[in-house]
Amino acid sequence: MISSVHLKNFKPFANQFLSFKPLTLLSGLNSTGKSSVLQALLLMRQSYQQGLLENQGLALNGDLVCIGTAQDALFEGAKDDFISFKIVWRNDKQGIWNFSCDREKDVLNLASPPVTSDIYKLSLFNQKFHYLQAERLGPRLFSQMSDFQVQKLQQFGAKGEYTAHFLFINENQTIPNRSLGHPQEESLILREQVEAWMGEISPGTRLKINPKQDIDLISLQYSYGDSNPYRSTNVGFGISYTLPIIVAVLSSPPGSLILIENPEAHLHPKGQAKMGELLALAASCGVQIVVETHSDHVLNGIRLTVYRGKLDPEKVQLHYFDRRKQGTEFITEVISPQIDRNGRIDKWPEGFFDEWDNSLEALLEPREE
Structure with missing residues (x-):
């Protein structure tokens, strides 16, 4: 089971560390980097499947994801033409992959020593x-x-x-x-x-x-x-x-890894909440779920599962992706609220599933005639 991912010079991330748990929920504004986190994992898997990752490099285009060229994958403000991924698993295994970038190529050359072969037996690379x-x-x-x-x-x-x-x-x-x-x-x-x-x-x-x-x-x-x-x-x-x-x-048996984008698509609110419940129950059974979602109903389904004692809050990781202005540039900032045993969340950054409250507050304001 993955416990953390560290991305350097990849897409919107200059240097980003992300903690992972059995259920990791990625949310936030559009085009702030949620999908890029999933893409990093997918690039690793597809490059391994293409026979490149172990000794040659990273395939930016394949059956799972198509990035384009190194120019598309490289952080815009990168001072050096390299991309680095570090993945740590809960059994203390870790892999570090550094790749050199020829900006016109779609395969990045491996620039770090090969990781041990047992890494490639883990869920990111196997049939689970x-x-x-x-x-x-x-x-x-x-x-x-x-x-x-x-x-x-x-x-x-x-x-x-x-x-x-x-x-x-x-x-x-x-x-x-x-x-x-x-x-x-x-x-x-x-x-x-x-x-x-x-x-x-x-x-x-x-x-x-x-x-x-x-x-x-x-x-x-x-x-x-x-x-x-x-x-x-x-x-x-x-x-x-x-x-x-x-x-x-x-x-999926225990030890599996499932990446899901927008499980709420085309679902009514109750269905979205039940989907959150099912994902939470799976995480309680030893399946690792990483989900990208814009649905407060999915989140609430997870919160209710925690509240009912069916999922330990320590097994849930929330990441909210925001964009803020720094000087003349906009950068991605990741905020990670915590959930307690009552399903309550310790902090609600602006934009984190708060639109319902914002709309209700606006509706309660006296209307100008």
């Missing part, structure tokens, strides 16, 4: 990893099948494109974390648990999986109670956007 980006696949008549991605690598795809195939292969497996079992569903079989948690988004949801193995395509249909099955294109976007997250969380 999932990343679901903000732009997931919406409703489709058919999705892709891939034995390589699903059966060999145990992956869903960054857009969730292999979720239906993964469910088809693993629907009768028992979920590895019993504590994630939905309270209204006795069975711990993956399919039943997925349907139960999907019911928090859209009550009564049932899945029908239709593989077309001769053409490597698969379709999902949804029904509600005794209704006829509906094509996925005839149900809400929130169903398709949420399904990969629920499947990833429920199927």
Whole structure:
């Protein structure tokens, strides 16, 4: 499990240290660096998968993330053309990667001694990893099948494109974390648990999986109670956007690492709060979750889980990304509020999920005639 990440000369960060816990929530204004933190981790993984990270360098473009060239990755005010990543894990293992930058190239050369090989056995680099980006696949008549991605690598795809195939292969497996079992569903079989948690988004949801193995395509249909099955294109976007997250969380064993962007996308407020609860419960079971979100409902779902005693507040890390003016330049500042056992947060910096209060205060002011 990752305990900290230290970035130097990378995108908006000249020198930024970030503490990580089982559940790490990244929030803040648009284009302040939240995604850049996730991208640093994704660059490491994709470079390892491309066979470059161990001895050669960092691939800025690949299946997980596309940055461009070194010019795009380098901190604008960098005095030297190098980028450095340091990652520390909770078992006292750490890796330091320094990369030299040719600003026109899209592969950065490794400029530090190779890290020990056991680092590459950890969750960031092995099969206990999932990343679901903000732009997931919406409703489709058919999705892709891939034995390589699903059966060999145990992956869903960054857009969730292999979720239906993964469910088809693993629907009768028992979920590895019993504590994630939905309270209204006795069975711990993956399919039943997925349907139960999907019911928090859209009550009564049932899945029908239709593989077309001769053409490597698969379709999902949804029904509600005794209704006829509906094509996925005839149900809400929130169903398709949420399904990969629920499947990833429920199927991941302890020691897994899941990176999620905007889990609240296309969800109603109650669904967003329940999503926060599910992520918090997963963190209590030994799964590490790093989530980027703009949703106060997701945050409140996490706070309620802490308040109910189902997640130790020491397992939650909040980071708020702000931008402030320094001289003639704007710099990113990271503020890290703390949460207590009552789900209360010790400080609320301006812009940290405070828009509801700001709007209410404005509405309570006497209106000028």
